[in-house]
Amino acid sequence: MAFELPPLPYGFNALANAGMCQETLELHHDKHHQAYVTALNGFVESKPELQGKSLDEIILAVKGDAAQAPVFNNAGQHWNHILFWKNLSPNGGKVPGKLAAKIDEDFGGLDAFKTAFKQAATTQFGSGWAWLVLTDAGKLAVTKTANGANPLSEGQGRALLGLDVWEHAYYLDFRNRRPDYVTNYLDKLANYEFAEAELSA
Numbered sequence: 386m387a388f389e390l391p392p393l394p395y396g397f398n399a400l401a402n403a404g405m406c407q408e409t410l411e412l413h414h415d416k417h418h419q420a421y422v423t424a425l426n427g428f429v430e431s432k433p434e435l436q437g438k439s440l441d442e443i444i445l446a447v448k449g450d451a452a453q454a455p456v457f458n459n460a461g462q463h464w465n466h467i468l469f470w471k472n473l474s475p476n477g478g479k480v481p482g483k484l485a486a487k488i489d490e491d492f493g494g495l496d497a498f499k500t501a502f503k504q505a506a507t508t509q510f511g512s513g514w515a516w517l518v519l520t521d522a523g524k525l526a527v528t529k530t531a532n533g534a535n536p537l538s539e540g541q542g543r544a545l546l547g548l549d550v551w552e553h554a555y556y557l558d559f560r561n562r563r564p565d566y567v568t569n570y571l572d573k574l575a576n577y578e579f580a581e582a583e584l585s586a
Contacts, residue, residue: 387426388440390419391467399475403573404566409557414470417553421462428456440464441537448538461533465514468547474576484581491525498527499571502548505529506567512551515567518542519584545580 393414398407425443429435435443435456443460447453480488480495492498498517505527506515513531520526520542528541536544548570555566 386437388422388429388463390414390422391470393470395473395475400473400574403475403477404558404569405473405574406558409554412557413549413553414466418463418466421459421466425456425459425463428459432456444535444538448534457538458533461535461538464537465533465535465547465549468544469549471579472546472548472576473574474578477570477574477576478572480577481581484577484584487525487584498525501527502571503564503567506548506550507564509550515548515550516541516544517546517580518544543583545583546575546577548575 393410397410397414400410401407429438429443435446438446440460440463444457444464447457447460450457485495488495488498492501502515502517506529509515509529509531511531513529514535516528516530516536518526518528518536518541525545526542528536528539530536530539530541535547536542548567550563550567552561555563559566559569
């Protein structure tokens, strides 16, 4: 069963007023994400040991194996982007009560969380991701990963939010101003309702 590009949960122009233009979404979803899916399917087709495995199983099976790095990168990026599209909302930026209380408990307030997340996202050198995770100890934490790695592969916990800080995610809208992209995400685009649902699950 081949992996497939999931449709966006909103229209290509739905996020424009919140700082992510239609062209960014079309290129990012239809070109970049599709390329990861296409490459991953090619690798799986050529490697019988990967056939029949779930995306999570493939990531965990090939992580840390230099010879399998292309498989890991494309599987990881498919996993990351599946979460990323759900992390965005035209009505983003509003933190619901249960998640807000947990953020207060574990970070000492929303501003402290945003500061930690922004630092992780802006200090990830080169390409990568910033994450809000629920650790195995039941605490919220901010982490970051390089390239196609993610909280699953790094054993960081359950990902609640993930922000793509590869340049293709923000260059059309923010040029080289990654800090502005991150702030805009946290204040206008982040789907905290999705994060709260993941927290409850």
